[in-house]
Amino acid sequence: MTFKVLTxxxxxxxNTFSRHPTDEQAFRDRYFLTGAEAITQRRDANTELxxxxxxxxAHGWEVEHVLSSAAGPSGRVTRAAFDWLxxxxxxxxxxxxxxxxxxxxxxxxxxxxxxDGEGELLRRLRAVVGQAVPIAITLDPHANVSRQMxxxxxxxxxxKTYPHVDMREIGRQAGEILQRTMAGEIKPRTISARRPMxxxxxxxxxxxxxxxxxxASARAYEAxxxxxxxxxxxxxxxxxxxxxxxxxxxxxxxxxxxxxxxAETIADDIWDRRHEVLNEYVSVETAAAVAVAYKSxxxxxxxxxxxxxxxxxxxxxxxxxxxxxxxAGVTDxxxxxxxxxxxxxxxxxxxxxxxxxxxxxxxxDARFGGGPLELNVEIVALSDGHFVGDGPxxxxxxxxxxxxAVLRVHGIEILVVTIAQQMLDLQQFRAFGIDPAxxxxxxxxxxxxFRAAFAQIAGKIIVCDSGALCTPRxxxxxxxxxxxxxxxxxxx
Ligand SMILES: [Zn+2]
Numbered sequence: 447m448t449f450k451v452l453t454x455x456x457x458x459x460x461n462t463f464s465r466h467p468t469d470e471q472a473f474r475d476r477y478f479l480t481g482a483e484a485i486t487q488r489r490d491a492n493t494e495l496x497x498x499x500x501x502x503x504a505h506g507w508e509v510e511h512v513l514s515s516a517a518g519p520s521g522r523v524t525r526a527a528f529d530w531l532x533x534x535x536x537x538x539x540x541x542x543x544x545x546x547x548x549x550x551x552x553x554x555x556x557x558x559x560x561x562d563g564e565g566e567l568l569r570r571l572r573a574v575v576g577q578a579v580p581i582a583i584t585l586d587p588h589a590n591v592s593r594q595m596x597x598x599x600x601x602x603x604x605x606k607t608y609p610h611v612d613m614r615e616i617g618r619q620a621g622e623i624l625q626r627t628m629a630g631e632i633k634p635r636t637i638s639a640r641r642p643m644x645x646x647x648x649x650x651x652x653x654x655x656x657x658x659x660x661x662a663s664a665r666a667y668e669a670x671x672x673x674x675x676x677x678x679x680x681x682x683x684x685x686x687x688x689x690x691x692x693x694x695x696x697x698x699x700x701x702x703x704x705x706x707x708x709a710e711t712i713a714d715d716i717w718d719r720r721h722e723v724l725n726e727y728v729s730v731e732t733a734a735a736v737a738v739a740y741k742s743x744x745x746x747x748x749x750x751x752x753x754x755x756x757x758x759x760x761x762x763x764x765x766x767x768x769x770x771x772x773x774a775g776v777t778d779x780x781x782x783x784x785x786x787x788x789x790x791x792x793x794x795x796x797x798x799x800x801x802x803x804x805x806x807x808x809x810x811d812a813r814f815g816g817g818p819l820e821l822n823v824e825i826v827a828l829s830d831g832h833f834v835g836d837g838p839x840x841x842x843x844x845x846x847x848x849x850x851a852v853l854r855v856h857g858i859e860i861l862v863v864t865i866a867q868q869m870l871d872l873q874q875f876r877a878f879g880i881d882p883a884x885x886x887x888x889x890x891x892x893x894x895x896f897r898a899a900f901a902q903i904a905g906k907i908i909v910c911d912s913g914a915l916c917t918p919r920x921x922x923x924x925x926x927x928x929x930x931x932x933x934x935x936x937x938x
Contacts, residue, residue: 449628450508450543453498454535455484455550457516458563459588461684461759462556463915463923464521465811470530472517475846475865480534484514491842494550494584497617505625512538514550518866519759522558532567539574546628547571547581548621550613553589553604554682561687561927565594572598582624584616587650588682591638591693600627601697602636604677606661608650609870609898611838623674623697634674636697639709641717643681643933644920646692648724650680651894653901655724660712667708672700678712684759684916686927692716720933727752727911727918730767733889734774736908742778742886744905749889750896754815754914757868761785762891764815764914765807768860771889772819777857779887780880783847787864793851798825806853806862815914823860826879827852831863833877837899839870852878859885870895872903 458468466472479487488495495514502509512535517523539547555563568581575581582601585591587608596602603620605612626632648655657678664676677695694712696705728736733749740747754764762785771779784807796802801824808817831847848864859880867874869890875882882888883903890896893909893916901907911917920935930936 448506448508449545449625450510451502451624452510452512452539452544452547453495453549454512455495455514456531456567457550457552458523458555459519459552459586459682459759460522460554460556460563461519461915462522462686463684464759466520467558468517468520468523468527470527472520473515473527473531475848476516476518478513478515480513481511485511487844488514492611492614492839494613494617497614498548498550498621500614500618501621501625510538519757521759522556523563525557525559528557528563532570536570536574539571541575544575544579546624547575547579548624549581549583550617551583551585553585553591553595554685556685556687562592562594562689565592565598568595568598580624580627582620584620585677585679586610587677587679589679590682590685590687590690591679591695592689593638596636596638596695599636600634601674602677602695603675603697604679604695606652608652608680609839609895611898619675632674632699634697634699636695637702637706637709639694639706639713640691641713642929642931643691643717643720644683644928644935646680646716647720647722649894650678651724653897656715656719656722660715663712673698673705683920686925688927688929690928725752725909727909730770730910730912733767733908733910734770734776737771737776737779737887738774740887740906742905745903746882746885746888746905748896748900748904748907749887750893750907750909751889751891751912751914752893752909753912753917754891755868755893755916756785756866756891757870757895758893758916760891760914760916761810761814762866763807763810764912765819766816766912767889767910768807769816769819771858772856775856776887778885779857779889780859780861780875780882780885781889782861782869782875783863783867783891784860785863785866787848790849790851790862790864793825793862794828794849796825798828800825815912821855823853823855825851826854826859829878831865833873835871836873837871839895839898845874850878852880868892868895870898872899
């Protein structure tokens with residue numbers, strides 16, 4: 447029999463400390479693609495939708511894809527934007543029309559009228575389709591998974607990689623579980639285990655460290671007949687909400703006492719190893735000093751500004767690292783992005799080759815990462831900001847920085863952009879005429895995703911804390927809603 451499946455992708459990771467509310471325009475800036483358009487753009491890339499469609503083809507589904515949309519991580523999603531995103535999905539989900547629903551969600555969306563965006567989306571969906579229609583969702587492992595999400599979605603599968611490089615594969619896994627459920631072979635539900643922490647101590651990174659052992663145990667447990675997915679979420683710490691933090695999920699059937707006990711052992715390990723921090727967060731001065739002394743025989747030194755990661759809701763306009771590099775006289779370097787739409791617009795009023803005086807960056811909140819830098823710069827390039835990725839995360843997918851410019855100041859080429867994006871693909875430099883592999887020093891804003899593409903060209907990687915909004919020093923943030931005590935705000 448042909449199953450009819452309703453699909454959509456809706457993503458937002460909400461940094462509740464950000465001053466920038468997330469509105470409809472923020473989703474349009476990243477992408478807002480309706481059905482056919484979304485399929486055309488995303489079916490051949492590393493996306494959940496591509497995985498959903500792979501499974502749909504294999505089993506002869508009739509797929510109705512409503513929309514794919516994401517905004518860059520930023521502040522709470524406005525009610526108007528949330529309603530606007532949900533409406534087409536709710537309208538399409540007429541009772542009796544579909545055998546299953548398959549959604550690609552992030553899992554850390556916080557609207558401005560409640561804490562649990564995905565829970566609210568699922569509640570609205572269940573109100574229309576009832577309890578009988580199976581709902582499968584995929585999540586980013588930086589999800590803060592609520593109890594409501596686990597109650598309302600039968601099937602939950604999170605990515606198993608950070609940097610995230612398995613979106614399509616996880617889309618397939620969720621789709622296959624949904625297929626078996628629709629066929630009446632299995633009857634899954636999802637349970638969770640959680641610990642009082644803001645996040646797994648290494649943000650869930652899976653290139654090295656204890657998460658690799660946990661994932662190996664999860665894979666082994668998934669091999670059992672009544673277990674369909676085990677998801678280990680690092681959580682997202684920049685959300686001041688009650689249900690923040692790491693979770694372990696088991697989507698299965700049968701012996702839920704055993705499933706819960708297994709999930710608790712993984713959660714115990716996350717808790718017990720909460721002091722095993724893998725990154726050393728150096729100061730911006732130390733990073734600049736390392737850069738000055740660096741010999742680039744094995745490839746460039748990559749300096750990641752962890753704290754100003756636009757991929758975690760950082761403003762991307764922190765100037766502390768750039769200032770330290772300029773003060774130290776670092777040369778043969780590139781730096782990106784500096785998110786400053788005002789500066790980019792002003793630069794577009796001049797021509798390539800001109801020298802201009804500008805105030806760069808630091809305009810959103812100087813307490814987090816430093817104030818504007820007064821610079822005399824040479825304009826090297828001007829661009830509309832469009833690029834197409836070619837790395838493991840966004841290969842083949844278009845991206846957009848908005849009006850952009852490349853500036854040269856002493857020995858540093860600076861990519862100035864309008865729309866915030868973290869650096870996770872070499873094309874984010876190359877499309878603008880900067881070849882990071884040919885530089886001695888590459889400074890970029892990202893916590894971990896940069897490793898997917900930049901580890902391949904790097905001779906050495908260091909991570910710094912510029913004091914921007916995603917600083918790992920959580921005691922700087924005004925948490926009010928997280929349950930206390932919680933690690934690391936309350937150390938023991
Ligand atoms: Zn993530």
